[in-house]
Amino acid sequence: MTREEAEAILTAAGKAGDEDFPLLEAAIACAIHDDPERDPELARQLAGAGVERLTDRLVRESPEEALAETLAGDLRLSGDLLDYDNLDNADVLAVATRRKGLPVALGVYYLHVAGKCGLTVQGVDFPGHFLLRIETPEGPMALDPFSEGRVVLPSELTRRALHAGLTPNVAERLDVLMAPAPERAVLIRLQNNVYARAAAARDWPRAERAALRRALIDPxxxxxxxxxxxxxxxxxxxxxxxxxxxxxxxxxxxxxxxxxxxxxxxxxxxx
Structure with a gap:
């Protein structure tokens, strides 16, 4: 895939409705647009393996357990605790190779695999730390893809919200804290991470590319x-x-x- 082909994919994604937004393919196109000298197939293979494993686990495990065990256990996806600001952590192709990344980059795989298996999982644009919302028979639960997909309890959500600077009356409202975000917003958040890290490193060509990808995704x-x-x-x-x-x-x-x-x-x- 060339950089021009990646731009064409992102342009088409920008015109798509939220219901039809091609999250994984658009995220792959973003990574290729940043560095075209790579093969996107590893990311697709990783996602495909996740769909197979999750399909098998859902027969005998609860949705939240099956999703976490598949992505964190079988696929070995986890947060990068040692080198958090590494730009590779915001690149889904690098994540597929390293099996480490930022919460939102890991979340792309969680969302794709869960959606293909019929689970209702959505991103949560939580301040300072991207989370996932999964619908279960017991009600919605928050999952943290950075921490191996573990369940985040309501009290922990409130604590994190207060730490992020939200007022107490907002931090105690789970409906606000767990409001689902469209997949387009997930990819925009990922590109914002790329832009911020590139700008901090004064890598202005890379920062410009991240901004242009955002413009294509949300025209x-x-x-x-x-x-x-x-x-x-x-x-x-x-x-x-x-x-x-x-x-x-x-x-x-x-x-x-x-x-x-x-x-x-x-x-x-x-x-």
Missing amino acids: EDHRPWLAAAGAREAQGALAGALEALTRASRLDGGAALAARAQRERVRMQLN
Whole structure:
């Protein structure tokens, strides 16, 4: 798969409805877009093996146990505790090789495998730490893909929410803390992680690519173009930064004021 082919997949995903969003294939396309010199088949094989194992386990185990044992036990997927900020942790192809990653990158595999096996599992855009929500006969449960898919108790959710800075009246509302996120939002969160880590490392070309992928996945959002403009400006590509800021202004009138000010500042540098 070339970078251009990856962009075509992400463009199609951006046009798809939330019900039809191709999470795993879009995540693979993101990884190839970042580094085309790799084979995407390992990720597909890992996901396929997960579907086979989970299908077998669901005959004799509860949904939450079967999912955790399949992904963390059989496939050996876990959080990277030793090198958390490694950019490989936000790349589903690298995760397939290393079997370690960020919660949201691991969550891509959990969500794909669970969906193929008929389980109702959704991402939870929890502050500071991505979680999963699985529907069970006893009600919804929160799972932590970073901690081998273990169940997170309601009291622990509240504690984490308070630690993340949520107010007590919000932190005690499980309906808010466990609100499901669409799979498009899961992949956007993953690309945000790539952007943040690349920007921190001052790897501006990689940061720009992550911003452009966000723009393809969610073409109505102005914010990826603001991020792309910042990455381009950091590389000295002022004309490209100006073009990105113009796109941001066109997409969202509410952002136009900030984007216009930033655009004028860049234009002054071009003159």
